[in-house]
Amino acid sequence: MPVTDVHSDPEDLTVVVTADLAAPVERVWRAYTDPRQLERFWGPPGWPATFTEFDFTVGGRALYSMTGPHGETSSAAWEFTAIDEPHGFTVIDAFVGADGVPVDGGQSRMEFAFEASASGTKMTATSYFATHESLEMVLEMGMVEGLRSAMGQLDAVLQDLREYAQGKGTRVELLDDTHVRITRLVDGPRELVWRAYNEPDLMRQWLLGPDGWEMTDVELASAAGDSYHYRWAPIGDTGGEPFGFEGEAVVLDAPRRSVTTERMQGTDGPETINDLSLYEEDGATLVTTLVEYPDLATRDLILATGMVDGMEASYARLERELLTV
Incomplete structure (x- = not known):
């Protein structure tokens, strides 16, 4: 399991995920910026993501949905606000409705950072929330558990199949x-x-x-x-x-x-x-x-x-x- 820590801080309104990945930074970058590879791990087991849009440019947008094992669906969008290949990128992450328009609650700014480590790559993903209510909402939805199980699928993605x-x-x-x-x-x-x-x-x-x-x-x-x-x-x-x-x-x-x-x-x-x-x-x-x-x-x-x-x-x-x- 690549995740080494998931920490939520109600004072700073953040959730920080740290992972130790057995692959070089360039390979991890490709996994996070290729929608076909993202689909293999962005979403916990039983809730795979499907990216229908992926404009990886500053100001561009990615749109994805996740379908659960009972047929439930949840959709979200990323707006790319900063890209520093291959060291990291930043998005505004928001839940969206069927029309792709953001809905109230749960919006956050997510910063992904990739740096070389002794074992390959240290990945840090930090989510910043605007209010205590939005942070509590995603925590109650199982964000921490979902991140751990989703990231647990990365080993298979980073290796040759x-x-x-x-x-x-x-x-x-x-x-x-x-x-x-x-x-x-x-x-x-x-x-x-x-x-x-x-x-x-x-x-x-x-x-x-x-x-x-x-x-x-x-x-x-x-x-x-x-x-x-x-x-x-x-x-x-x-x-x-x-x-x-x-x-x-x-x-x-x-x-x-x-x-x-x-x-x-x-x-x-x-x-x-x-x-x-x-x-x-x-x-x-x-x-x-x-x-x-x-x-x-x-x-x-x-x-x-x-x-x-x-x-x-x-x-x-x-x-x-x-x-x-």
């Missing part, structure tokens, strides 16, 4: 009692990986878990709010009982992200929220699934089923059967 993930299989991170992040690099383009997740004929070829199973039924959602289901059965006398999952699509943002609810067919739960995102670099795609469980016991129970091993078998089959043809 293949260096970061290739050959490391399916990896599991326990983020807290109810959230798990699962990542796997697959050697193929994002468009094809998205299709593999969203075309029934392709799904039947790879999303099977361990050998000896087949997908017998699949119906996919085509828009947010639609229902979906799929079902597997053992082949021949290999053992096991047929089972399936069902749920609803919450977010569908092809070919980047999908969020769905999921529960075992024929039951009332427990229900999870599965947040799938795809990021491509140099012809490889990082598949990230953020799973939200209702409680710790459910999290541990589901992980103990061998779910991750089944996912790794499916990803290996995806590379072998679809991404090499």
Whole structure:
């Protein structure tokens, strides 16, 4: 985790974030000034940012929105007031409405500073608020926790994607009692990986878990709010009982992200929220699934089923059967 300190000062009306990043200043600068790279970490897990404008000039503006795992949205804008490449830049950060116009409350001046350190780069981000009320509002909204978790994603952004993930299989991170992040690099383009997740004929070829199973039924959602289901059965006398999952699509943002609810067919739960995102670099795609469980016991129970091993078998089959043809 690159964040070393997050400090709020009610007297100075500031929030100061300090991070120790294992990359040179020029590389960190690119991560903060390229909107496609910013989208990978500007927003905590489950709330990725999408930048729709990015005019990186003094007086220019960046506009972004974040969509949560339940379909909630929040939008904000930066106005660039100073740029000193590659040492730092300053923005006026403000919440905006659907029309892009700033709304009252929560506005701040943010100063980003990058300086060389023994390990790479020391990053300091200082937010200045005009009133106690605006500072308290963002603190109550979870600004400190959100900054820590968002910045925790920077390691993956600053490294070459293949260096970061290739050959490391399916990896599991326990983020807290109810959230798990699962990542796997697959050697193929994002468009094809998205299709593999969203075309029934392709799904039947790879999303099977361990050998000896087949997908017998699949119906996919085509828009947010639609229902979906799929079902597997053992082949021949290999053992096991047929089972399936069902749920609803919450977010569908092809070919980047999908969020769905999921529960075992024929039951009332427990229900999870599965947040799938795809990021491509140099012809490889990082598949990230953020799973939200209702409680710790459910999290541990589901992980103990061998779910991750089944996912790794499916990803290996995806590379072998679809991404090499």
